[in-house]
Amino acid sequence: MALMETTLINLANRARRILPALAGLLMLLPATAPVAHNGIDHGDDAAAAEIHRISEPRFAERTERTEVVGILSGSRLELFIDAPGSNRPLDFDQVTVEADGNSFSATRIDAGHYRIPANWIRPGTEHSLLLTLTSPDRHDLVATSITTAGTPDMGQAAWQPEDVAIWASIGLLAVFTLWLIRLGLPGHRYSHLTFDVVVATAVIAVVAVASGMVPLHTNAEATTSSTDTGHEDPRLEFRIRRLPDGSLYVPKPAQRKLGIQTRLPQTAQGHNSISLVGKVQASPSGSADIVAALNGSLVPPEGGFPRPGQKVEKDQLLATLKPTLDPEQRADKESELAYLERDIYLIRKQIDRIKSQKVVRQDNSVQLDIREAELKGFLGRKRALERMFHAEIEIRSPIAGVVTEVGITAGENVKQGDSLFQVIDPESLWVEVISYDDGVIGTLSKAAIQSPGSRRALEFIGQGSQLRALGTPLYFDIENPAGLNAGELVNVDIWYGAEIAGIRIGEEAVSVDPRGSRVVWAHVEPERFAPRSVAEISPVAPGTAFIAGDFDPSVPLVDTGAALLNAAP
Incomplete structure (x- = not known):
């Protein structure tokens, strides 16, 4: 026990001699960790x-x-x-x-x-x-x-925690080993000096490694x-x-x-715009709903009935209608025909009797003319009744256009008023739009149908005087309706109001940020992009939009890849 106390006292005395030297050494070590400066003046x-x-x-x-x-x-x-x-x-x-x-x-x-x-x-x-x-x-x-x-x-040396732990373990192990040696050789003349030197060396090595003075790991890539x-x-x-x-x-x-690409914005004048959903309709003069005039059965023309989507010319034969009569109507017509045949027979007898007289008086001549006129009328009525039993009615297209609907089959019996064909002239279409803003109606400038890759100009026809779905119907004539179909829903952009200042930029430049706001990204510095809010946006041409606001035309805006920037965390 006395030996242990003596050893601890000696350790404390040696520590007091070593610590001042170590403190001075620590003051010479770097006080801060390495930092890198990028050398860029970023303004903000x-x-x-x-x-x-x-x-x-x-x-x-x-x-x-x-x-x-x-x-x-x-x-x-x-x-x-x-x-x-x-x-x-x-x-x-x-x-x-x-x-x-x-x-x-x-x-x-x-x-x-x-x-x-x-x-x-x-x-x-x-x-x-x-x-x-x-x-x-x-x-x-x-x-x-x-x-x-x-x-x-x-x-330069890279500070690695595992290296510090290794060196610290080695140093402590060396101190402990030499301490045991000293205990085993108490009379050795160099034991005190050796112990002090080893302790100081171990502590200095640990501190040097921790501060980065002794390189343990060099960056192999740096020497590539x-x-x-x-x-x-x-x-x-x-x-x-x-x-x-x-x-x-x-x-x-x-x-x-x-693939981020930018474009310099172009200053321009434009209008406010609103996008509404419109419905393509056939104009009254450019559509025909062909119905059956009588009850009957249909017979296709040579080549068959026209098919939906088939083009037809004006007065082209579409079908033949063979009228049919129900039993009561047929009985009435047959009875009427029988009476006509009887009357025709009697009149012919009277005519023959008058003509057989050797002396024709003047009154007989008048009677002959009357009977011949009656015979002619009866024969006409008979032919009309016979045609009702055996007649064929040709059904022809009243306009040139495209067949959009066929509601019949060969041999089908149809009733009077049934729809047989619908024909629409694809060059005669218009658009109906429901507007809920009276300011748009009063200051309307122009309108167009916007679709991916195309833009169709519209000509304002007028507005309806009766509300529909609590809105005012607006009607536009389509200048180039090719490719559109009646009943199709389209996006109609309407420009209205006075001219305002802004810029023109690609439509892809405008994106929606995580908050749901429309923004464009300004390339303010080579490696920095700043969002700019967009208040009003109006389409100008396919792929191009007008943005209202005061933008610096010398600062590029992201034209491709704006949506990818919005997805950044």
């Missing part, structure tokens, strides 16, 4: 600070001709060159970078993607760069700079040869981040993956 302080925190060392510059983003990835400097107005990749025959008195030629990796070695960029340094972009049809100079602090990608020309560097960042101001940080590699 909050956005710049967030990008500074999450991004790799980089630079981004935009000129009138080009937009260049450089990303330091290991021992490589990746260059992405795009057109500033469209965000499409630009290729140059030669891309050179001048820095620190040296000139580097970039290697083309993909469209608008170049790479140069970056072994000359050291941690904690700032380098001024001059990029020369040359091709037969364009030339540009871009001056910029890139700043770095100590980063693992530059080959810069001549690698693989098409994709797995170290490049693709993650989209939402910044505190609501804008999106979209790394240039991610923009390439998503």
